[in-house]
Amino acid sequence: MGTVTRIGLVELPAIKLCDPSGKNWTAFRQHEPLVSKQILMAQLRAYGYLTSLINLKCGSQEHLFGEVRWRGLLLQKKFGGNSIEGYPADMFDVWGITVNYMQEREIAQRIIRYLASQGGRVVVGGSDALAEPAMYLAAGAMVVVTDKSGAINRSVIEYVMGRAADSEWRQMTVTGGGKILGRRGPALSPEDWPLPDVDVAIACLGTQYWEGEIPPFLLPIGSAIVDIGCDRKCDFCQTPTYKLGYKSMSPGVALKWFAKQKEAGARSVICPSDQFLGRVLWEEGRREVLRIMEGIRELGLSVLWGNGLELKKATVGRGLPGGDLTPDNELCEALWGWDGRIGCYNAYIPGERPVRGEAAYQKLLPWEEHVRLMRTMVQTGIPDISYGIIVGLPDDSADELSRLEDALYELWFLLKRENPNLQFRVIPFSLRPLPGTTLTKGLASEGLVANPDPAVCGGFWTACANTRYMTYEAVSDWQARLSQIGDLRYARHQGVTSLLREASQPQAIPAL
Numbered sequence: 171m172g173t174v175t176r177i178g179l180v181e182l183p184a185i186k187l188c189d190p191s192g193k194n195w196t197a198f199r200q201h202e203p204l205v206s207k208q209i210l211m212a213q214l215r216a217y218g219y220l221t222s223l224i225n226l227k228c229g230s231q232e233h234l235f236g237e238v239r240w241r242g243l244l245l246q247k248k249f250g251g252n253s254i255e256g257y258p259a260d261m262f263d264v265w266g267i268t269v270n271y272m273q274e275r276e277i278a279q280r281i282i283r284y285l286a287s288q289g290g291r292v293v294v295g296g297s298d299a300l301a302e303p304a305m306y307l308a309a310g311a312m313v314v315v316t317d318k319s320g321a322i323n324r325s326v327i328e329y330v331m332g333r334a335a336d337s338e339w340r341q342m343t344v345t346g347g348g349k350i351l352g353r354r355g356p357a358l359s360p361e362d363w364p365l366p367d368v369d370v371a372i373a374c375l376g377t378q379y380w381e382g383e384i385p386p387f388l389l390p391i392g393s394a395i396v397d398i399g400c401d402r403k404c405d406f407c408q409t410p411t412y413k414l415g416y417k418s419m420s421p422g423v424a425l426k427w428f429a430k431q432k433e434a435g436a437r438s439v440i441c442p443s444d445q446f447l448g449r450v451l452w453e454e455g456r457r458e459v460l461r462i463m464e465g466i467r468e469l470g471l472s473v474l475w476g477n478g479l480e481l482k483k484a485t486v487g488r489g490l491p492g493g494d495l496t497p498d499n500e501l502c503e504a505l506w507g508w509d510g511r512i513g514c515y516n517a518y519i520p521g522e523r524p525v526r527g528e529a530a531y532q533k534l535l536p537w538e539e540h541v542r543l544m545r546t547m548v549q550t551g552i553p554d555i556s557y558g559i560i561v562g563l564p565d566d567s568a569d570e571l572s573r574l575e576d577a578l579y580e581l582w583f584l585l586k587r588e589n590p591n592l593q594f595r596v597i598p599f600s601l602r603p604l605p606g607t608t609l610t611k612g613l614a615s616e617g618l619v620a621n622p623d624p625a626v627c628g629g630f631w632t633a634c635a636n637t638r639y640m641t642y643e644a645v646s647d648w649q650a651r652l653s654q655i656g657d658l659r660y661a662r663h664q665g666v667t668s669l670l671r672e673a674s675q676p677q678a679i680p681a682l
């Protein structure tokens with residue numbers, strides 16, 4: 171009988187960018203639900219491997235790993251949690267590192283270098299590795315997996331263990347001793363992802379939520395991704411580069427994932443699908459959404475839309491070209507309704523650039539319809555909204571951002587009129603040139619990226635690109651100013667207090 175292959179899956183430590191006064195310029199989060207690990211651990215365990223979670227975010231220590239100059243400040247790059255050096259490389263037959271964020275690139279490379287130097291076999295996956303695989307091979311990875319669906323994961327492990335060389339994958343490049351492996355056959359659908367055992371689901375629960383404070387009665391927080399891929403092609407987003415199309419889980423299987431979170435002890439669940447409402451594009455998909463939402467409520471769980479739902483798809487015309495843009499009240503009620511105990515507690519809204527509507531991104535509604543849908547959403551009783559916008563698009567100027575600011579104050583005012591108790595916060599992300607995207611290619615060709623350091627470019631509080639009319643420093647000032655809009659100051663919640671230093675005093679909300 172052969173021995174069982176032991177796989178150690180590393181959750182990367184949390185990152186800080188500290189200025190000389192000690193203020194942190196990036197989101198520092200150690201206790202969120204482990205969304206990706208839950209899926210990967212469940213899958214590898216179902217294949218018969220012995221998987222262990224090495225959560226380097228757990229730990230109170232801080233370690234310096236670099237420096238970068240930004241806006242005249244010397245920022246120290248630190249990671250919080252445990253150091254990989256505490257683990258012998260022979261503890262596992264294979265080490266798995268998932269790097270979904272450009273900001274984690276350097277810390278991931280450091281970990282790979284350590285493990286590889288000790289003779290460890292390292293497999294790397296995730297969005298950043300998919301876009302920039304060569305740099306992970308250079309750090310010492312044996313394989314970089316460029317398929318997001320999980321379709322070749324078993325054969326990758328078998329290959330690394332020297333047991334298989336089959337034709338399930340597409341070998342793209344060999345650099346040094348390492349390989350970049352992509353999918354040859356069809357992608358897996360989330361429908362095919364094995365359900366996690368309850369101990370895996372428990373290990374992946376979190377107590378923090380990136381979009382805001384979650385009341386204790388909704389803790390701990392579980393997670394479920396029930397769709398992957400997207401039908402849209404926004405230029406700033408990596409999702410279209412996965413080449414997966416759009417794949418969804420059936421309501422029956424989706425509700426099993428939610429039930430598993432409940433069994434693990436979760437009281438709320440974040441659902442960060444790339445495009446949960448993609449299913450409304452087919453006629454029965456709308457009924458699927460209603461069924462899933464009803465089932466979540468029957469389980470007594472609350473949902474947190476941590477990745478944003480496309481508002482246009484919650485209209486009568488379902489976001490189809492030329493479709494009716496009237497809000498679909500039944501769908502809105504199902505998605506965002508809250509009865510004081512269950513339903514949707516918080517929604518992140520991908521406003522991106524709401525006032526520009528379709529001129530900016532096809533998924534956006536024209537401003538008037540956008541406001542109408544937001545008001546309908548608030549009428550469903552949702553208590554807490556995080557409203558995300560992007561600041562620093564190539565065409566941004568002070569006039570343009572000033573118009574955006576007026577529009578956001580107006581929106582806040584209108585929403586508070588619907589529900590004076592609503593907690594509303596504006597999150598002005600600076601534009602991030604994500605690897606492999608159309609936007610990044612355009613910025614590079616115009617020479618607009620002023621600071622290419624991955625820790626700066628990958629963070630949303632450290633603007634890194636000039637616009638055609640503004641410097642990145644001016645963009646950063648606007649970010650601080652716009653983060654003042656709303657009931658809750660997002661930057662303060664995230665610990666990015668420096669932003670508030672230069673910001674003007676918050677404007678009072680107009681009298682209702």
Ligand code: B12
Nearest residue numbers: 202205206266268270271272293295296297318319320408
């Ligand atoms: C969940 C999520 C979040 C959560 C993270 C929660 C958490 N604690 O995990 C939240 C909402 C906080 C978040 C925030 C942000 N996110 Co986000 N997020 C995602 C999302 C939707 C899902 C990630 C995931 O779990 N995927 C599912 C799993 C199964 O896929 P996977 O991790 O890649 O693993 C698969 C394969 O890669 C492979 N694999 C991976 N590792 C290994 C190891 C081995 C051994 C093997 C065999 C295989 C393997 O197999 C897996 C199984 O299929 C992705 C998009 C996406 N679809 O991935 C964006 C994404 C990762 N996020 C992105 C961005 C930009 C952000 C933000 C910066 C912006 C924002 N809007 O807030 C912030 C900042 C994050 C930070 N640094 O703090 C970008 C990252 C691009 C980049 N290269 O930097 C992505 C790609 C989306 C996009 N729009 O382009 N995000």
Ligand code: SF4
Nearest residue numbers: 400402403404407409
């Ligand atoms: S709709 Fe969302 S997931 Fe789809 S391409 Fe646009 S930003 Fe990415």
